[in-house]
Amino acid sequence: MNSTDIRYLLFDLDGTLVDSVYDLTTALNLLGDELGQPRLNDNAVRSIIGDGATWLIKRAFGEEQYRREQLFRFLDIYAEHLYEKTRCYPGIEELLTRYPAENLAVVTNKPIALSLGLLKGLGLAERFKVIIGGDSYTxxxxxxxxxxxxxEALGARPEEAVIIGDHHTDLKSGRGAGTATCFCAFGYGNTGGVEPDFTANDPRELLQFFPGITA
Structure with a gap:
């Protein structure tokens, strides 16, 4: 596939645009303190990220001990520490300057309120015409x-677009919608056996794949 044909970039958020593991670790450990659980380090949390907050809690503290109220408490705690240490990966901000906002979207499974809060806190929200969260649709x-x-919101045809993400959910969603797919191997997830069109082992490789447009 020729990346020069791609005019629209759709990004996952965590593990793709931003490295959020440190703030997720903080929130998870504060919840764990309330539950009497041992603390986890960043690497341990990095290895269990993927498939949403519910599974993050289950993997951290044990599926058999999970209660739904833990999810709500975790989300409340996380909202208070949303962008204390979370930062863009190297090269991401430069990549975003290569495309007008009208050609950029975020498509994440993170709840929309947290997604908007994080992007606004990092000064990135205005860079995207479209921001879709995990609870934006059914x-x-x-x-x-x-x-x-x-x-649809971008006015883009599937063959003009790529979804960029670090998880098989991104690849499957993009493939089902007919877009190109780019796997971010520097993130937290895995391909789940799905073969992407592009693979970036370092975030700066995205600058090579997607050179940008001026109009």
């Missing part, structure tokens, strides 16, 4: 609906 990734909705 379906979330790996279902193609969020990507389809992003394409």
């Amino acid at each position: 379906e979330k990734k790996p279902h193609p609906l969020p990507v389809e909705k992003a394409l």
